[in-house]
Structure formats: C-alpha cells, structure tokens
Amino acid sequence: MKRPASLLSLAATAIAATVLMSGCGTLGDTGSGTKASGSDDGVFRIATVSKVEGISWFEAMRTGVDQFNTDNGDVVEAWQTGPDSGDPAKQVQIVEDLIAQGVDALVVVPNDPQSIAPVLKKARDAGIVVVTHEAPALAATDSVDYDLEAFDNVEFGEKMFEQLADQMGGSGTFVGEVGSLTSETHMAWYNAGLDYLKENYPEITPVSAQPYEDDNDDSKARDNALEILKAYPDLNGFIGTSVSAGANFAAVLKEKNLTNIATSMLSLPSVAGPYLEDDVVGSAQAWNPAGAGYAANEVALAVLQERAIESGSDLKFEGYEDVTVDGKLISGSAILMIKKGQYPDGKYPF
Incomplete structure (x- = not known):
C-alpha cells in the first residue's frame, strides 16, 4: 500500500485528534485505534538504502533495521540494501529499482543528498513514503516526508x-x-x-x-x-x-x-x-547506527499508518525517546562520546 494522496490533510487530522484525545506526543495507533492496512498481504514493505554495504557502520545499522522488522513483523517487511561503493549514481539506481518494485516506504542515507533528491521526489510522486538520515537540507524540500537526525x-x-x-x-x-x-x-x-x-x-x-x-x-x-x-x-x-x-x-x-x-x-x-x-x-x-536505522523505520511506519509525529514523540530507541520536530526535520539526542576506560571488560555495545 502506498501513501494516500491526501496524506497531508489526513496527517493534520490525526495530529489534531491526537492532541485532543491524549495530549501526548508519543507515537501510537491512529485516532481510530486501528492501523492502516499494508500491501495486498496487509504488510508494509520498507526498504532502507545505506551509503555503502560491507563496512562496519552500516552493518551496525542493519541490526537496527532487522530488529525493527522483528518487532513489527505483523505489519512490516523491513530490510536494508545499498551500493557496493560510495558512488552516488549506484545509490540512485538502487532507489530507482525499489520504486519500480513498488515498495511502500524508503529510508535512505544519501551519499550525495542533492544528486539523489530528484529520484526521491519521484518516489514520493509515486506515493512512496521517503525518510532520509544524514540529509537535513532535504527537510526543506519536497523530496522527503521527513529527515531524521541523531542530534544537532x-x-x-x-x-x-x-x-x-x-x-x-x-x-x-x-x-x-x-x-x-x-x-x-x-x-x-x-x-x-x-x-x-x-x-x-x-x-x-x-x-x-x-x-x-x-x-x-x-x-x-x-x-x-x-x-x-x-x-x-x-x-x-x-x-x-x-x-x-x-x-x-x-x-x-x-x-x-x-x-x-x-x-x-x-x-x-x-x-x-x-x-x-x-x-x-x-x-x-x-551515535548508534542501529538506533538510526530503527528510528527512521519507525518514522516511515508512522507516516504509513497516518500517526502524528511531533516534538516529544517516542521513536522507540535510546536517544530518540523524546525527539524534536521542526517542520520535516526530526532530531534526537543520541551523541555518544567514546572514552578510554569506558568499556573495561572489552564488551562493546556495537
């Protein structure tokens, strides 16, 4: 299922309903108490596109995407893919292929935000929800529904x-x-x-x-x-x-x-x-790449389910429990300073 053409008006209605009924910024079910249906099998297909596959950072992000898929397997099919190098043209081609496949949402970490912006706009015009990460300038454009940043x-x-x-x-x-x-x-x-x-x-x-x-x-x-x-x-x-x-x-x-x-x-x-x-x-x-992958997918699912996203919303991962929303820019508080002696037993979280 693709994003409804009237998403903006529906989202506005959902926000108003959320404020009136709960006064709470946490992401939850729609005002009707039901979730929107997904594709033909009732499941939303959300593809995360990394900058480049095979490096430690995006392998860590994949764990977050996989965890999101596990936690929401009744309503989503979420997975990660990406180019084998940091070539922006390869990333654009992957997005083009995913548009052709008719995914419901894209989560993209652009190598070059400006060069990929037109194809992201193409995805949105096709009714696909688009969420980016590490591309805050795109929040001011029609190429995305939201851009999620881990911090300022x-x-x-x-x-x-x-x-x-x-x-x-x-x-x-x-x-x-x-x-x-x-x-x-x-x-x-x-x-x-x-x-x-x-x-x-x-x-x-x-x-x-x-x-x-x-x-x-x-x-x-x-x-x-x-x-x-x-x-x-x-x-x-x-x-x-x-x-x-x-x-x-x-x-x-x-x-x-x-x-x-x-x-x-x-x-x-x-x-x-x-x-x-x-x-x-x-x-x-x-910042934890797994957290960024998980939280960005949560944003995509919220848009698909027509749930309100506003300051104070909880994206269900550490560092994103109380986000700030400014237009289409969502910011967490997920900076992690890594110090000597921080992990004395050598057991690193990621």
Whole structure:
C-alpha cells in the first residue's frame, strides 16, 4: 500500500485528534485505534538504502533495521540494501529499482543528498513514503516526508573539534578527512568545527583548504593515512568524520608506533575502543547506527499508518525517546562520546 494522496490533510487530522484525545506526543495507533492496512498481504514493505554495504557502520545499522522488522513483523517487511561503493549514481539506481518494485516506504542515507533528491521526489510522486538520515537540507524540500537526525550537527562537529583542540594544547596543524565533500553531514561537522576553532583556538589551523576524501572506503582511507603522514611529517592532529578515516588512520599510527598525533574521529565503540586503550587515539564519538536505522523505520511506519509525529514523540530507541520536530526535520539526542576506560571488560555495545 502506498501513501494516500491526501496524506497531508489526513496527517493534520490525526495530529489534531491526537492532541485532543491524549495530549501526548508519543507515537501510537491512529485516532481510530486501528492501523492502516499494508500491501495486498496487509504488510508494509520498507526498504532502507545505506551509503555503502560491507563496512562496519552500516552493518551496525542493519541490526537496527532487522530488529525493527522483528518487532513489527505483523505489519512490516523491513530490510536494508545499498551500493557496493560510495558512488552516488549506484545509490540512485538502487532507489530507482525499489520504486519500480513498488515498495511502500524508503529510508535512505544519501551519499550525495542533492544528486539523489530528484529520484526521491519521484518516489514520493509515486506515493512512496521517503525518510532520509544524514540529509537535513532535504527537510526543506519536497523530496522527503521527513529527515531524521541523531542530534544537532553543529553541536556534534564542535564536540569533535573541541576534543582535538584539548589534545593539541591549543595550537598546531591538523588534517581533516571526510567520506566525501558532497556528504552533507560530514561537511556540516567539519565546517562547524572550523568555525569553532577560529573563534576559540585561532592558533590551530588546517594544512589544506579542503579535507581529504575517502569515499567511505577502507582501502582509500588507508592510502590517505600513509600519504598524510608522508606529506606532513610535523603534523599535530587529525580529524576523521568517516569511520573508515579514523579506523585506518589509527591503524597506521599503531603500525608506525606513533602516539604524538592528536586524533579525534567518528567511530564505533568496537572500532575505537582498542585504539583508545592503547593511547593511539585520543577521542572518538558516534551515535548508534542501529538506533538510526530503527528510528527512521519507525518514522516511515508512522507516516504509513497516518500517526502524528511531533516534538516529544517516542521513536522507540535510546536517544530518540523524546525527539524534536521542526517542520520535516526530526532530531534526537543520541551523541555518544567514546572514552578510554569506558568499556573495561572489552564488551562493546556495537
């Protein structure tokens, strides 16, 4: 079953009914107390499209999608797919194929939000619900029903650079690396961090006008790490906004027994934890990819079932129990700072 053509008016009615009858922002059944039917078999088909399959971050996201499918198996069929590389064109083609298959909803983590926007609009025009993650600019467009963010992106970037500045003692040079220059969130964190340094630590400067790119590819990230250390032998710090960037830079530092370069990175506890314990890197931060996958699917199902989504709504995963809604932008509070000694038994949550 596709999204009703009159979704906006129905959603408005549902919101009004929810407020009048319950005064509560938690996502629940529709005002009638029944759930909307799904496809021919009564089940909604929700496909999550990752940036790239086969890397630790999106394998973790898959666990959240699978858990959502298990928890809601009576009304949904939810699964994750994605390209074998960070090529935006490959991701667009997957979305095109899913439109042709007639899925009920798409949850997409865009490699390039602007290039995928037209095909997401095509999906919505076909009656498919579209929810994005890591693409807040799309919330102001007709390409999505909602964009879900785990947190405020400026705050996340400032925290990342604050950690770097503390390690560097307030001065020196650093290199940045992002998944791609077209990755909206990676660049939002990086640019917010640069602004933070200019205001608070003007003696910390980047060695280049643009950060390196790794295309969320471990092999390229490793090559970048080797190139960076060769090109900048007196480097003081490193910022990595992709999991591949941080993990591979840390691996090369450990191989070379280098512990004098301050490092702040996006990571997973299971990836960053050992490097933090060995003092190879100084700080890491994250959000749970499983939570993002689960919560974004919950948003998609709510839209399909014509349930209200508003500030205070509970998306049924830690960090998303009390979201903020601003138009079509939904924000959680799911920042996770990863510290040395945080998991002394070596049992990492993800």
